[in-house]
Amino acid sequence: MGSDVERLVMGRYVVRRLGQLVVVVLGATMVLFACLFVLPGDPVGQIAGSDKARDPAVIEQLHKQYGLDKPLVVQYGSYVGKLAKGDLGQDYTQGRPVTEILAPKLLNTAKLAVVAIVFDVIIGIAAGVIAAMRRYSVWDITVTFSTTLAIGVPSIVLGMIMQWVFVIKLGWFPLISDGTFNSLILPAFTLAIIDAALVAQIARSTMLEVMGADYVKTAVAKGLSRPVVLLRHILRNSVIPVITYVGISFGALLGGAIITETIFNWDGIGLALVTAIQQNNNPIIVGVVTISVAVFVVLNLIVDLLYAALDPRIRLA
Amino acid sequence: MTELVTGKEGPAAAGPTAEQQGAEPTVVRVSQWSDIRARFFANKLAVLGLFILVVLVIVAVFAPLLAPFDPLKQDLANTLQAPGGDHLLGTDSLGRDQLSRLIYGSRIAMIVGMASILVACTIGIVLGALAGYFGRLIDSVIMRVADVFFAFPLLIGAIVVILLMGRGVLPVVLSLGIFSWATFARLLRSQILSVREMDYVHAARALGASQFRTIRRHILPNSLTAVLVYATSNVGIAIVAEASLSYLGVGVPPEVAEWGNMIAAGRDFMGVKDFMWMYPSLAIVVTALGFVLLGNGLRDALDPKLR
Numbered sequence: 001m002g003s004d005v006e007r008l009v010m011g012r013y014v015v016r017r018l019g020q021l022v023v024v025v026l027g028a029t030m031v032l033f034a035c036l037f038v039l040p041g042d043p044v045g046q047i048a049g050s051d052k053a054r055d056p057a058v059i060e061q062l063h064k065q066y067g068l069d070k071p072l073v074v075q076y077g078s079y080v081g082k083l084a085k086g087d088l089g090q091d092y093t094q095g096r097p098v099t100e101i102l103a104p105k106l107l108n109t110a111k112l113a114v115v116a117i118v119f120d121v122i123i124g125i126a127a128g129v130i131a132a133m134r135r136y137s138v139w140d141i142t143v144t145f146s147t148t149l150a151i152g153v154p155s156i157v158l159g160m161i162m163q164w165v166f167v168i169k170l171g172w173f174p175l176i177s178d179g180t181f182n183s184l185i186l187p188a189f190t191l192a193i194i195d196a197a198l199v200a201q202i203a204r205s206t207m208l209e210v211m212g213a214d215y216v217k218t219a220v221a222k223g224l225s226r227p228v229v230l231l232r233h234i235l236r237n238s239v240i241p242v243i244t245y246v247g248i249s250f251g252a253l254l255g256g257a258i259i260t261e262t263i264f265n266w267d268g269i270g271l272a273l274v275t276a277i278q279q280n281n282n283p284i285i286v287g288v289v290t291i292s293v294a295v296f297v298v299l300n301l302i303v304d305l306l307y308a309a310l311d312p313r314i315r316l317a
Numbered sequence: 318m319t320e321l322v323t324g325k326e327g328p329a330a331a332g333p334t335a336e337q338q339g340a341e342p343t344v345v346r347v348s349q350w351s352d353i354r355a356r357f358f359a360n361k362l363a364v365l366g367l368f369i370l371v372v373l374v375i376v377a378v379f380a381p382l383l384a385p386f387d388p389l390k391q392d393l394a395n396t397l398q399a400p401g402g403d404h405l406l407g408t409d410s411l412g413r414d415q416l417s418r419l420i421y422g423s424r425i426a427m428i429v430g431m432a433s434i435l436v437a438c439t440i441g442i443v444l445g446a447l448a449g450y451f452g453r454l455i456d457s458v459i460m461r462v463a464d465v466f467f468a469f470p471l472l473i474g475a476i477v478v479i480l481l482m483g484r485g486v487l488p489v490v491l492s493l494g495i496f497s498w499a500t501f502a503r504l505l506r507s508q509i510l511s512v513r514e515m516d517y518v519h520a521a522r523a524l525g526a527s528q529f530r531t532i533r534r535h536i537l538p539n540s541l542t543a544v545l546v547y548a549t550s551n552v553g554i555a556i557v558a559e560a561s562l563s564y565l566g567v568g569v570p571p572e573v574a575e576w577g578n579m580i581a582a583g584r585d586f587m588g589v590k591d592f593m594w595m596y597p598s599l600a601i602v603v604t605a606l607g608f609v610l611l612g613n614g615l616r617d618a619l620d621p622k623l624r
Contacts, residue, residue: 148610168588258476
């Protein structure tokens with residue numbers, strides 16, 4: 001990215017992608033809003049108490065307070081308008097701003113996701129590199145076998161097994177999460193291990209592909225040492241699919257976090273979503289989904305930009 | 318990786334080359350497929366995957382004959398029985414026979430897994446083909462819509478649709494399909510974009526093949542391979558997603574004999590009655606593994622370069 005022309009191209013690309021991002025988030029909120037607010041059942045009933053205790057005046061007042069008396073289009077307009085200012089509305093059960101409720105939970109989920117990604121990348125790349133360097137060795141077969149197995153094991157099952165072995169049988173970790181790092185390890189590992197298997201497979205196959213490339217043969221032929229060839233030529237060219245995958249999997253991680261957080265009682269947005277569903281607490285549901293979508297598209301943008309920065313072959317069209 | 322029907326390798330050399338394929342397709346097809354079949358059956362893991370799935374389909378189809386009890390029948394005098402005796406895999410907290418529930422659970426898994434991928438595949442192939450072949454405005458619009466759906470993590474998107482439709486098999490199928498098609502569309506589109514520029518497609522056009530014939534005979538067959546392989550491995554993912562939804566309490570109703578429900582029911586008895594969650598877990602793992610192995614086997618058989 002040296003010349004002015006390149007910088008200009010990059011700048012225009014970033015602006016265009018940001019525009020796309022806004023469109024995607026708006027589209028997603030529209031899908032979401034259309035789904036949730038044509039649902040049968042009046043959320044206000046939950047706030048006003050049991051059916052017998054309902055007072056029409058109270059219900060009308062609550063409808064007004066939450067803007068539920070207005071037409072859907074108006075509700076959507078005000079939701080998007082507030083969203084642009086970072087306001088996700090008020091929740092139904094506590095009457096507190098959704099952002100205020102979700103902020104600490106989002107932080108918890110972020111902690112979980114970051115630790116998981118670190119596990120993910122370290123385990124995945126290490127396993128993939130070993131398997132590719134020692135192709136058809138015992139190591140390679142072990143990695144291939146265990147990655148295939150890990151991909152087949154869903155996180156509900158893995159989470160149950162982890163809890164059974166390390167909490168019930170060995171007692172190494174607390175059953176009820178207390179928010180400390182100690183209670184973060186198991187859920188993060190559960191979240192990471194399946195992705196790590198995929199990362200390992202991708203790292204292995206791209207490395208094998210790159211190792212057969214002409215420029216690697218040239219590098220070896222001109223007498224470069226093995227570590228230099230590995231680091232400068234093979235790893236650098238293999239890392240792009242891995243980065244793409246990790247970027248995409250971050251979104252899946254947010255999806256997977258629902259399960260992991262539910263199993264391990266980790267107080268993140270996934271658990272908040274499950275609780276909100278049970279309580280018919282639409283603002284929280286809308287909030288969690290909006291946040292997940294926004295985080296996902298922003299991460300995708302970052303991945304694409306990294307991509308372009310790492311690989312000059314990728315044209316920004 | 319896209320030139321499935323080009324007859325590059327194998328004993329097809331005697332047959333016509335890719336460019337002539339339109340003229341005498343049968344000769345190439347036969348040798349190609351027998352080649353692929355041979356590669357598939359030489360792969361032990363792929364055969365294992367196929368075997369697992371065949372057994373599962375048989376179990377699902379003949380569930381009423383195989384199950385020793387009614388999976389919904391409660392027997393409050395015999396709750397939480399350990400495996401063995403009358404109830405081979407024990408009973409749950411309502412005295413329902415675990416083995417029968419496990420057997421009937423395979424039906425839900427297979428139906429939901431295959432149907433949701435069918436939904437995703439259909440939407441994805443139609444939209445992906447339109448976008449890839451026509452390009453320009455149609456492409457932009459379809460791909461932006463795909464971006465919107467792609468932006469939802471699968472489970473989160475599925476939960477939204479299920480909230481709308483209520484719990485049940487159909488909502489789960491539709492919700493998983495609706496939030497999976499974007500990947501199929503993207504994959505097919507990118508395949509078409511590269512296949513469209515292949516020499517044999519140009520050759521077909523130069524020989525005067527109509528647009529429809531070019532799409533049907535040359536572009537689609539060569540682009541669909543990757544999509545079908547992806548679909549196969551994804552049935553397992555859909556089954557896992559379905560079980561996860563039920564586990565979270567938003568899939569099929571809790572009384573239904575379904576693996577995710579069984580694991581959720583066993584969760585409260587962890588460390589006490591572990592058989593309750595272990596057998597359904599095993600069932601899910603074996604099923605998911607079957608589809609992964611089959612998908613990998615197909616991929617390797619169709620494209621030996623990738624191995």
